[in-house]
Amino acid sequence: MTDVLHPLDETNTSGDLLAEIRARTPELGGNAGGWPGLTLYRFTQPTSPHWDEVKSLSLCIIAQGRKCVVVDGTRYVYDPFNYLVLSSSRHFTAEILEATPAKPFLSLVLQIEPALVRRISADILDRRTTTFGRSSQGKPESAFVTPLDCSLMGATMRFLRATDTGPDRRVLAPVYLQEMVYRVLQAEQYARLLEVAATEVASNPVSKVISYVQENISEPLTVSDMAERVALSPSAFSHLFRDVTGKSPYQFVKEMRLNRARELLIEGRLSVTQVSRAVGYSSTSHFINEFRDRFGATPRAYCDLDSLKHDLRVQKM
16 A cells, blocks of 8 residues: 555563553452443363353453353354453353463453443444444344454553552543443444445445455455545545545555455465465565554464464363
């Protein structure tokens, strides 16, 4: 692409989150997190399935280990690379899958006030509804698992650290909590935008471009190319696209490329170089750097970890 926007510098890592939660979990089981709705967990061995409940939308992030929840008959497994979101007022079964005394299961669960979720959702969707119109998405999902990227990792670390002192707790923690909710809603809204694009291509310029990018993900794409598809100037198209999606065209396309690359890597049929070309990168090293920035591991390391987890699951069956 010719229109380059560098990603935000996120210096927090999974190791930082691991250290933060370890320091805050002196007791086995649940530990009070020092914030309404925040609980931190430590387990040193796997657990049997047990019933649990959340009253509001809950964000569940693992720093170490692996966990499974079953909601409405659907099984969701998540780990340090993926976080879980549970919608409000849910009963579910939970099971710790991986935990040892040397490498304890460490996680946080943050239950978020519905009013905050509604307000941030409204802020995100306000402009989009004027463009996309009302679209029925069917019954809301009970839960979903999403890759944990650096943006949400950074917001989570800032929130946890801000709860330590009085002034930061009063002023900064609420701001970082809002950022966490925003990051989660943006990640899921991204996926829904792709669904909307499939049904509204004929009537919406942004949807039309999203559909075009999906179909041509392996090709070089510039903002000028995309704007030309819908007969807009690059400047007007960029403003419209950001209003609708909350991202610049470049940012949005990059996320599409990297998410598709992740899917291809997990399928395991292509090499890293072949995957980078399949999603439109002419430079494999550039692809590796951007993949690591988004998912916290190189493509090869990510693929190897996924394969290892699969082998462990097979051994336990």
